[in-house]
Amino acid sequence: MVKYDTYHLSLSKTLTIEKLSLLTFEFLNIHYIHSLFIPPLPLHFFLSGALKLSLINKCYNTLQNSINCVARVIMAGNWDESHEIGSQSDDSFQYEKLHIEPIYDAFICPLSKQVMTDPVTIENGQTFERAAIQNWFNECKESNRKLVCPMTLKELKTTDMNPSIALRNTIEEWSARNEAVQFDMARVSLNLSCPETDILRALRFVQRICQQSVSNKHIIRNSELIPMIVDMLKSSSRRVRCRTLKTLRVVVEDDDDNKEIMAEGDNVRTVVKFLSHEKSKEREDAVSLLFELSKLESLCDKIGSVNGAILMLVGMTSSKSENLLTVEMADKTLENLEKNENNVRQMAENGRLQPLLTLILEGSPETKLSMASYLGELALSNDVKVLVARTVGSSLINLMKSGNMESREAALKALNQVSSCDPSAKILVDEGILSPLVQHLFSGQNQLPMRLKEISATILANIVTSDCEFDSIPVGPNNQTFVSEYIIHNLLHLISNTGPAIEGKLLQVLVGLTSSPATLTGVVSAIKSSGAINGLVQFVEAPQQDLRLASIKLLQNLSPNMGQELASSLRGTAGQLSGLIKVIAENIASTEEQAAAVGILADLPEEDIGLTRQLLDEGAFEMMISRIRMIRQGEPRRSRFVTPYLEGLVGVLSRITFVLPNEPKAVSLCRDHDLTGLFTELLQQSGLDKVQMVSAYALENLSQESKNLTKLPEIPEPGFCGSIFPCFSTQPVMTGLCRVHRGSCSQRDTFCLLEGPALPRLVALLDHADVKVVEASLAALSTLLDDGVNIEGGVAVLCEVEGIKPVLDVLLEKQTENLGRRAVWVVERLLRTDDIAYEVSGDPNVSTALVDAFHNGDYSTRQIAERALRHIDKIPNFSEIFPNA
Secondary structure, three states: EEEEEEOOOOOOOOOHHHHHHHHHHHHHHHHHEEEEOOOOOHHHHOOOOOHHHHHHHHHHHHHHHHHHHHHOOOOOOOHHHHHOOOOOOHHHHOOOOOOOOOOOOHHHOOOOOOEEOEEOOOOOOOOHHHHHHHHHHHHHHOOOOOEEOOOOEOOOOOHHHHOOOOOOHHHHHHHHHHHHHHHHHHHHHHOOOOHHHHHHHHHHHHHHHHHHHHHHHHHHHHOOOHHHHHHHHHHHHHHHHHHHHHHHHHHHHHHHHHHHHHHOOOHHHHHHHHHHHOHHHHHOOOOOOOOHHHHHHHHHHHHHOOOOOOHHHHHHOOOOOOHHHHHHHHHHHHHHHHHHHHHHHHHHHHOHHHHHHHHHOOOOOHHHHHHHHHOOOOOOOOHHHHHHHHHHHHHHHHHOOOOHHHHHHHHHHHHHHHHHOOHHHHHHHHHHOHHHHHHHHHHOOOOOOOOHHHHHHHHHHHHHHHHHHOOEEOOOOOOOEEOOOOHHHHHHHHHHHHHHHHHHHHHHHHHHOOOOHHHHHHHHHHHHHOOOOOHHHHHHHHHOOOHHHHHHHHHHOOOOOHHHHHHHOOOOOOHHHHHHHHHHHHOOOOOHHHHHHHHHHHHOOOOOHHHHHHHHHHHHHHHHHHHOOOOHOOOOOOOOHHHHHHHHHHHHHHHHHHHHOOOOHHHHHHOOOOOOHHHHHHOOOOOOOHHHHHHHHHHHHHHHHHHHEEOOOOOOOHHHHHHOOHHHOOOOOOOOOOOOOOOOOOOOOOOOOOOOHHHHHHHHHOOOOOHHHHHHHHHHHHHOOOOOOOOHHHHHHHOOOHHHHHHHHHHHHHHHHHHHHHHHHHHHOOOOOHHHHHHHHOOHHHHHHHHHHHHHHHHHHHHHHHOOOOOOOOOHHHOOOOOOO
């Protein structure tokens, strides 16, 4: 096997075929062959003339083919970085030819064909480069060949090597003289006014000699070439800039003095600007250079102080489009920059938080304090908050418990940031944050300033929104839980005796606790026992919106369980009810505060006639009617609170239908605003189950009042003859009367369900998925079969709207006990009509449902079911057999 040792050829766009031919002859003149088994000798030493000619022809043909390929590339203009003008080997070749003295044969190692740096003489007096002859001896030994001289092929007895000190000194002097010339040429070429090819050659020369020895880097520094190299970054040529960055990296590598010189002035900023060049070679080379510079701790602050440097480096580490080596280099650069605390802060601000967390865990007390303080100022995403809680949550809690007030404040501010996310808040609870927080709140003002109590209350408000079992976590001095009477009473005391800022946060704590069924009961019990409801209601009129919103949300959570107490407090003379109505009417667009405020009134007991009358006097119902119509027309700006706001408005408006028998003013309002028509329209609020349910119940109340409002026709008195002889009198024919109420009815004036689209809509809701809506709809329909109305007429109306089967289906499904009881009542009324009874009697399912109600219902339901079974002859009518006594 034959190996060829050739000079690498570099071609430029100006290279001609004639020049390539000259290079070919030079190649043939200097070409030598090396063999794995035969000592490398000049061709004429061991080859015959014919063989020499054959080998030369082969070499020529191979070279000529390569030349032709390169020439085609040149002509096509397709050049990349590997074929750019003045490649490294060509530049080296050009500079090596710049000798003030020729290269003497004695300087060249016969094996390596390079100028020797450590010449040694072997046994027979031949001189070689130490490394080259040593490799030769090793090859002979490994291949079990005789130890021979590679030049004479004569056997050697020893491998001893004697240094040729005189020759080495001579070569060093010769090299120094020649390198001086090459340095001078490089200095001249490192000028922006020079041709690009000259600059590239000079840069590669500097790069090569720096890679050869460390001492050459000192020469570069002492020759003041570094500032000249840096100036090349201003070149308009991308290739020059890239080569400059590469050269500077080699120049400063493992040389702190060179790093200092390179980083003088505004040079670091100049390098950093190349980081903004997306997907470019300059970007990659700039990162490599910054990595070398960052190894010197004194430069870390300078790199970090360049605006945008750390931001871009952090962005590169998370980029999926970057070269992997570039990403790794950027990451290592940031690791070096972590030595400076200001850099760590910048990294945290730009999303690289781990260095800051590490300092909180492992830094000195002063560093921990500094980093915790900065953490409290950062805006963190929820994912990062979870990371922080897991990593340093325990450390921050310990810092919060320290006696140093500055450390407490720093830890509390950081914990305030981290706790505002449910998963991270839960982690902090597991780490034991509740007990020290409560102690901070309940301690005297001399132990913790009020501003820190406010932060503690804020953290507590954040935490109580998480999914934790607060009713079982001990936090008090005697292991009281968070919802124990002792803790809640202390919170209520603080709410009544602190400023608005902390009051609002503590109210938010109670809002969080009352939002969970698990802790609601304990809080309600503690508030009842403390009699604090009046104090809480007063905040409805607070001028601070945050405080007012928190109190309203708390009262909304309490209203289902403390409705009567809350209603009594609102009806007091302090005017809180007016304040609540003012909030509800404040904006056209629905807000969270408005939704909560109207929700309070919607949950208060409908039986409280005094509250309803006060709402009437305040004009609240008219305002709510207006808002409902506006929402239905889509006038107010839509928001995420429009649904609860509408539900609350409808709930409060329905209150007026519960006082109709005793309040003429309420009847007038219902007539003036056609509430029967409005609630009928609301039955079609698809997707708003609560609105549909409340509207159906309101229609039930309105329909029940219809029989009291219907004007019965006046029948004229019979004449004298008619009174004596009835057979001679004729009854007048009355037309236009309501079949159910037997009088003149209308939707607006008498609230009759027959006069409008209410009945088919109520029947349609009997098939609703929400059982509460079904129950409310059935209740409204049952008013057509109630005592005091024409039941036969009601049955006939239900038949016309195809409501019989849906009612029977409700009986068969019997989803709840209350719904089953009401269905039995309606079915019994329907079965009083013979045609329906006859048809139902053949349905075994209905019979079974009635029998089940007869056996398992309450006393009233069993009686009604028994009558229904008699209607379909499932139970004999004994009254016909045994006459009444």
